[in-house]
Amino acid sequence: MQDPAVDNSLYRDAMIYDILHTPGTAEELDALERIAATFAPADTDPSRRLWVEPACGSGRLVRLAARRGIPSTGFDLNEGMIAYARGRAAKRTDPQRYRVADMRTFVDDDACRPGSATFVFNTINTFRHLMTDDDAAAHLEQVRAALRTGGAYAVGLNTTMYGCEQTVEDVWSARRGSVGVTQTVQYIPPTGKHGGARIERVISHLVIDRPSGESHVDSTYALRTYSLKQWLGLIEKSPLRLIGTTDDAGHPTPPAETGYRIYVLTGR
Numbered sequence: 001m002q003d004p005a006v007d008n009s010l011y012r013d014a015m016i017y018d019i020l021h022t023p024g025t026a027e028e029l030d031a032l033e034r035i036a037a038t039f040a041p042a043d044t045d046p047s048r049r050l051w052v053e054p055a056c057g058s059g060r061l062v063r064l065a066a067r068r069g070i071p072s073t074g075f076d077l078n079e080g081m082i083a084y085a086r087g088r089a090a091k092r093t094d095p096q097r098y099r100v101a102d103m104r105t106f107v108d109d110d111a112c113r114p115g116s117a118t119f120v121f122n123t124i125n126t127f128r129h130l131m132t133d134d135d136a137a138a139h140l141e142q143v144r145a146a147l148r149t150g151g152a153y154a155v156g157l158n159t160t161m162y163g164c165e166q167t168v169e170d171v172w173s174a175r176r177g178s179v180g181v182t183q184t185v186q187y188i189p190p191t192g193k194h195g196g197a198r199i200e201r202v203i204s205h206l207v208i209d210r211p212s213g214e215s216h217v218d219s220t221y222a223l224r225t226y227s228l229k230q231w232l233g234l235i236e237k238s239p240l241r242l243i244g245t246t247d248d249a250g251h252p253t254p255p256a257e258t259g260y261r262i263y264v265l266t267g268r
């Protein structure tokens, strides 16, 4: 696998990814439950309920959803992530809920039956790993095919105000047992007032602290950028339509030129 969206060193060690991203997962799932309850009438029928997470990574959200009694599946193109997700699921839930599949072809590849999903979700800018309009359109077509009537798709991403964004640096730390992880990550915005090649560069430096010693992992990858107009234009050309926007806690909030929102879509 040579796709940097899937095989960069940040995603190569699923356990380290999981340790780093687990804090806050309960609140993220609270937000998704709020959104499903507000925007997905199909999700209220317990006999039909099915949540699907494209690009689920280590499975942290699907795992917690399953623990909360929500029938859920996830898929990812990174085999190491799926092996880890299955290993963590084995103790409590069905490991087969995790599949290796591509966001662009998952219904066709049998990771999700057509018309079966009452709620599809894809947060923290993962959608922006799709690097062309054709890939993004293929994914939205697949989500449309996956959704049951009355189902909804919640996709969380940052929009960009070209020419106005600064490089931003974040530091995240987490610990599980004897393993500590600190990530310093820089987001370098695209240049030019029209966004140039529409690429945000992400540079991550991980410091992993184990009883055996400290190790360092560097990775760089790209995320595609969208102005609000480009993003709404892409939705407009897709078989989905926008029915709401929320903040990261799932509370209705208008779209903005810059910043993170969760956009809720349903079939036309």
Ligand SMILES: C[S@@+](CC[C@H](N)C(=O)[O-])C[C@H]1O[C@@H](n2cnc3c(N)ncnc32)[C@H](O)[C@@H]1O
Binding pocket: 005, 006, 007, 011, 021, 054, 055, 056, 057, 058, 059, 060, 061, 075, 076, 077, 078, 081, 101, 102, 103, 104, 123, 124, 126, 129, 130
């Ligand atoms: C930022 S992680 C998000 C993981 C998970 N959704 C979460 O919230 O923790 C991005 C994930 O997208 C996956 N990915 C990137 N491109 C993909 C594609 N075309 N199809 C499926 N998975 C993909 C990567 O392997 C990685 O696990």
